[in-house]
Amino acid sequence: MQYTIAHLKRGERGVITDVSSKNIPLKLLEMGCLPGNFVELIQFAPFQDPMYLNINGSHVAIRKETASHILIEKITHE
Amino acid sequence: MSKQINVALIGNPNTGKTSVFNALTGLNQKVGNYPGITVEKKEGVCKLPRGVKAHIIDLPGTYSLNASSLDESVVIELLLNKNDKDYPDVAVVVSDVENLKRNLLIFTQIKDLEIPTILVINMSDRMKYKGISLDIDYLEKQLQTKIALISTRKNIGIDRLKELITNYRDLSVTPCLDPSEIDKPYFDALRKAFPNQLIYKLWLVITQDVNFGKTDRNEIDAIASFKTKTSGDLKRLQQRETIKRYQFINNVLKKGKTIDVTQAKDLRSKLDRILTHKVWGYVIFFFILLTIFQAIYDWSSVPMDLIDGAFASLSEWVKTTLPSGAFTNLLAEGIISGLGGIVIFIPQIAFLFLFISVLEESGYMSRVVFLMDNIMKRFGLSGKSVVPLISGTACAIPAIMATRNIESWKERLITILVTPFTTCSARLPVYLIIISLVIPEGRFLGLGYQALTLMLLYLLGFVSAVVSAYILNKILKIKSKTFFVVEMPNYKLPLFKNVALTVIEKTKSFVFGAGKIILAISIVLWFLASYGPGDNFNNAEEIIKTENVANNLSDDELQQKIASHKLEHSFIGIAGHAIEPAIRPLGYDWKIGIAIVSSFAAREVFVGTLATIYSVGNDDEDTIKNRMAKEVNPVLGGPLFTLASGISLLLFYAFAMQCMSTLAVVKRETNSWKWPVWQLVIMTAIAYITALIAFQLLK
Ligand SMILES: Nc1nc2c(ncn2[C@@H]2O[C@H](COP(=O)(O)OP(=O)(O)OP(=O)(O)O)[C@@H](O)[C@H]2O)c(=O)[nH]1
Numbered sequence: 001m002q003y004t005i006a007h008l009k010r011g012e013r014g015v016i017t018d019v020s021s022k023n024i025p026l027k028l029l030e031m032g033c034l035p036g037n038f039v040e041l042i043q044f045a046p047f048q049d050p051m052y053l054n055i056n057g058s059h060v061a062i063r064k065e066t067a068s069h070i071l072i073e074k075i076t077h078e
Numbered sequence: 079m080s081k082q083i084n085v086a087l088i089g090n091p092n093t094g095k096t097s098v099f100n101a102l103t104g105l106n107q108k109v110g111n112y113p114g115i116t117v118e119k120k121e122g123v124c125k126l127p128r129g130v131k132a133h134i135i136d137l138p139g140t141y142s143l144n145a146s147s148l149d150e151s152v153v154i155e156l157l158l159n160k161n162d163k164d165y166p167d168v169a170v171v172v173s174d175v176e177n178l179k180r181n182l183l184i185f186t187q188i189k190d191l192e193i194p195t196i197l198v199i200n201m202s203d204r205m206k207y208k209g210i211s212l213d214i215d216y217l218e219k220q221l222q223t224k225i226a227l228i229s230t231r232k233n234i235g236i237d238r239l240k241e242l243i244t245n246y247r248d249l250s251v252t253p254c255l256d257p258s259e260i261d262k263p264y265f266d267a268l269r270k271a272f273p274n275q276l277i278y279k280l281w282l283v284i285t286q287d288v289n290f291g292k293t294d295r296n297e298i299d300a301i302a303s304f305k306t307k308t309s310g311d312l313k314r315l316q317q318r319e320t321i322k323r324y325q326f327i328n329n330v331l332k333k334g335k336t337i338d339v340t341q342a343k344d345l346r347s348k349l350d351r352i353l354t355h356k357v358w359g360y361v362i363f364f365f366i367l368l369t370i371f372q373a374i375y376d377w378s379s380v381p382m383d384l385i386d387g388a389f390a391s392l393s394e395w396v397k398t399t400l401p402s403g404a405f406t407n408l409l410a411e412g413i414i415s416g417l418g419g420i421v422i423f424i425p426q427i428a429f430l431f432l433f434i435s436v437l438e439e440s441g442y443m444s445r446v447v448f449l450m451d452n453i454m455k456r457f458g459l460s461g462k463s464v465v466p467l468i469s470g471t472a473c474a475i476p477a478i479m480a481t482r483n484i485e486s487w488k489e490r491l492i493t494i495l496v497t498p499f500t501t502c503s504a505r506l507p508v509y510l511i512i513i514s515l516v517i518p519e520g521r522f523l524g525l526g527y528q529a530l531t532l533m534l535l536y537l538l539g540f541v542s543a544v545v546s547a548y549i550l551n552k553i554l555k556i557k558s559k560t561f562f563v564v565e566m567p568n569y570k571l572p573l574f575k576n577v578a579l580t581v582i583e584k585t586k587s588f589v590f591g592a593g594k595i596i597l598a599i600s601i602v603l604w605f606l607a608s609y610g611p612g613d614n615f616n617n618a619e620e621i622i623k624t625e626n627v628a629n630n631l632s633d634d635e636l637q638q639k640i641a642s643h644k645l646e647h648s649f650i651g652i653a654g655h656a657i658e659p660a661i662r663p664l665g666y667d668w669k670i671g672i673a674i675v676s677s678f679a680a681r682e683v684f685v686g687t688l689a690t691i692y693s694v695g696n697d698d699e700d701t702i703k704n705r706m707a708k709e710v711n712p713v714l715g716g717p718l719f720t721l722a723s724g725i726s727l728l729l730f731y732a733f734a735m736q737c738m739s740t741l742a743v744v745k746r747e748t749n750s751w752k753w754p755v756w757q758l759v760i761m762t763a764i765a766y767i768t769a770l771i772a773f774q775l776l777k
């Protein structure tokens with residue numbers, strides 16, 4: 001299954017594998033939302049939207065819609 | 079005069095650019111722990127060692143040179159136009175030590191424009207707390223720059239920064255990266271076509287639609303037309319460029335910055351666990367709101383009463399001291415009461431800005447925005463609309479100014495358009511007097527009917543704001559990206575100085591900005607109410623005296639009758655009679671008509687106007703109330719203020735757009751007359767129709 005940030009649960013982390021630049025504001029890319037960088041879900045509001053993330057050290061909140069365009073590989077706890 | 083050094087402060091939002099600006103120039107621009115506080119270019123002068131002077135420009139925060147919003151394009155326009163009078167001799171990139179990685183992105187871009195660049199690493203006071211250590215020498219070498227490690231809070235390192243600016247000629251202008259690596263053939267072709275241009279500048283011009291100033295427009299057009307790639311391709315290339323830059327930065331920081339995790343304290347995640355919690359987050363927010371309401375209504379009533387009293391006695395004093403005549407009357411009744419009408423709002427406005435500024439400076443505001451976005455989104459608003467809707471309960475003017483950081487133009491416009499529905503403090507006196515007249519005193523479930531009515535009116539304000547947002551969202555055909563990205567800054571203890579300055583600055587700009595309009599209107603109103611055409615007005619005294627010879631009136635009563643006769647035949651009285659046919663279906667007479675007409679300047683004049691009309695010498699609400707209770711409906715007979723006409727009036731004031739100052743601010747913020755005119759027409763239409771329906775159903 002193809003994971004996106006929208007699939008993350010609280011406290012889970014992942015590594016970004018691909019972002020569809022068409023659906024993502026450039027601002028987010030520039031904050032470090034790029035392939036190879038890690039992302040962690042810190043908190044979500046009710047209905048899991050928006051999502052409060054730590055992306056590559058930047059703390060941002062984005063809507064779930066946007067999050068679903070950022071593909072990740074989940075880091076599972078070994 | 080020796081030439082000044084042009085210095086531009088550039089960097090990500092919320093890194094402390096304005097704080098550095100204030101430290102260098104000694105000015106007091108607004109600072110806040112919420113991204114996007116600065117939206118316009120600000121300038122100041124800094125004295126450097128050895129008598130050199132620098133011209134400092136504070137710019138809005140931007141994440142990179144790829145501008146995605148209007149305030150960001152200010153930065154790139156400046157950097158690409160060598161002929162701009164503010165074109166910097168040296169760029170000072172301000173970064174936050176905790177977010178160095180992200181902050182360095184724009185640094186590498188500016189270096190690639192071959193502009194002499196100094197790197198400021200700000201907030202060094204937080205390093206110990208976070209266990210961060212930096213190898214400054216290594217970083218300077220790798221980034222080919224000079225670094226000033228500073229803390230504007232603790233006032234550390236500012237002198238070193240001044241020294242670096244003075245010696246800006248020693249800075250290296252070697253670029254950090256070669257952008258052509260991302261697509262060799264394309265960049266080679268580009269280079270061949272424009273051999274005299276900087277390759278990175280070419281690339282920037284091609285990838286954005288910004289206005290680069292007139293001077294080298296022709297040349298720029300030629301470059302911009304060099305589009306052999308689709309916009310999708312360009313975007314992909316931009317992404318590849320960003321990745322490259324991050325690779326470079328990560329490499330540099332691997333050695334240059336170390337974090338000792340065992341030393342780091344994590345206040346943020348502890349606070350966030352509660353403040354953004356699904357349940358507790360909302361509970362806490364609710365209590366904060368209650369406190370703010372409390373402050374605005376309760377705490378400010380004491381200073382407001384004082385101000386009210388002071389202006390009344392001032393006006394009285396002027397009347398008795400100055401020789402009587404038209405000028406004295408204008409001063410006492412027009413100008414002084416007009417000024418009082420502005421000054422009386424200072425306590426509320428100041429309290430409101432105090433709270434908003436504390437919320438901003440602490441970093442809590444972003445959390446509220448996070449909590450509310452989901453709910454607001456359903457109505458075509460943004461999480462960021464919450465801030466204006468809350469402050470709208472005090473006054474719509476500062477509330478509308480607070481919409482500036484909403485990035486989607488459509489969401490921002492809708493917020494501006496619906497904010498005036500919230501029950502602002504100017505409606506309160508109108509509500510209170512009408513409620514006390516027409517709503518019985520009984521109780522329902524322990525709550526007084528009157529209090530309940532007031533609560534319902536507040537609720538009505540919010541509901542109509544949200545419902546109209548929903549409708550506007552459906553009908554407005556505006557294409558604008560509705561993305562939503564909010565940075566969640568670190569929590570910080572609000573700095574007293576910053577908060578105090580914000581409160582003073584904002585209050586001042588309210589008083590002088592909106593104040594001018596209120597003042598002008600009140601002078602005009604005074605003229606219209608004090609003069610009238612024809613004998614009926616000019617000979618009021620004789621007419622009343624002859625009418626009442628037999629009635630044996632006291633002097634006071636006679637004077638009141640004369641005043642009321644004059645008003646009826648003054649310009650504004652004539653206007654009242656003219657609109658009477660239009661408002662009779664709503665259950666009002668011409669006197670209420672006058673009050674409504676004058677209310678279009680500002681609602682709060684309603685009670686005052688009625689006071690004059692009913693010939694009561696003072697504004698004491700009880701006497702007006704008794705008078706109002708005695709008024710007789712000219713058509714139906716019986717009392718004028720019944721449940722039907724009272725409810726109709728309440729609804730009219732709840733919906734009508736009766737505030738010149740708000741309209742003026744909407745004009746300024748939307749940059750067109752179209753929106754305020756729409757607002758005026760539609761809100762007043764809604765007011766009229768609901769009032770009409772209510773009166774016809776209830777009468
Ligand atoms: N701890 C600490 N906080 C600082 C320092 N300098 C600034 N701040 C805080 O950082 C926040 C942002 O400061 P600003 O000067 O408004 O930042 P800015 O870069 O102008 O922000 P925008 O105009 O929104 O782009 C404020 O809350 C400041 O009080 C510092 O040296 N140490």
Ligand SMILES: [Mg+2]
Nearest residue numbers: 095096115116
């Ligand atoms: Mg600023």
